[in-house]
Amino acid sequence: MERRKAIKNIGYGSAALFSSSLLFGSLQSCTATPKVDWIPVFFTPEEAAQMEKICEGIAPKTTTPGAIEAGVPAHLDEAFSIFSTADEASYFKRGLAVFVDNFKDNGEVSFNKATTEQVTDVINAYYKRYNDQPDILKNYRETYNDPGEKSDEFVEAHFVTSVVDATFRSYFTSELVGETVMRYDPIPVKYEGCIPYEAGQKSWSSV
Structure with missing residues (x-):
């Protein structure tokens, strides 16, 4: 699957995405870390393995690096450990468990047997559902700050929208992506605030 197509699929109903409360700008850009070398501090080892599979389904390796190669799962583990509140951590972890448990209901196989493309398809199916049933995300937003135990539907919506974002x-x-995929100038010496855009040009790297 081409990356442009994968991102287009994942972006189905992207207007429903919520900005994460994690301040990624406060961390240095993540570096590509082999998955066997990083030790999770926020996730359990099982959750870390699940996150690798989900992140790769969101940004799969094609002609450009995938999420695992770019070090995304390890970066998210660090970010969540530093910036998430107790409630955010609980919602995300519970939502991850619900997502994994419900995976077969939303796809063709269980999560453990799913391919990267099947994970992509299931994520995309969630956004199609959110687009077709806008009350799901409307209720999620409206009840976010309500006290009390949250439903499985709530934490599932929290996880799916948060993990994609x-x-x-x-x-x-x-x-890795900033230097090899996007437009990158290692020694920027001139600031130009307004540069004409030509169709098809890559976005400038922020690293």
């Missing part, structure tokens, strides 16, 4: 933020601010 966070993965893309981390991916496009990663050192």
Whole structure:
């Protein structure tokens, strides 16, 4: 699957995405870290493995690096450990568990047996559902600050929207993607605030 098509699919109903409360700008751009070398501090080892699979489904490796190669899962682990509140951490982890448990209901196989493309398809199916049933995200927004136990539907919506948003933020601010995929100037010596855009040009790297 081409990256442009994958991102277009993931972006179905992208207006429903919520900005993550994680301040990624407060961290240095993530570096590509082999998955066998990073030790999770926020996630359990099982959750970390699940996050790798989900992040790769959101930003799969094609002719350009995937999320794992760009170090996204390890970066999110660090970011969540530093910036998430107790409620955000609880919602995200519970939502991850619900997402994994419900995976077969939304796809063709169980999560553990799913391919990267099947993970992409399931994420996309969530956004199609959110587009077709806008009350799901409307209720999520309206009840976010309400006290009391949150429903599985609430934490599931929190996880899906947060993990997609966070993965893309981390991916496009990663050192690897910034230097090899986007337009990159290692020694910028001139600031131009207004440059004509030509169709098809890549966005400038932020690293």
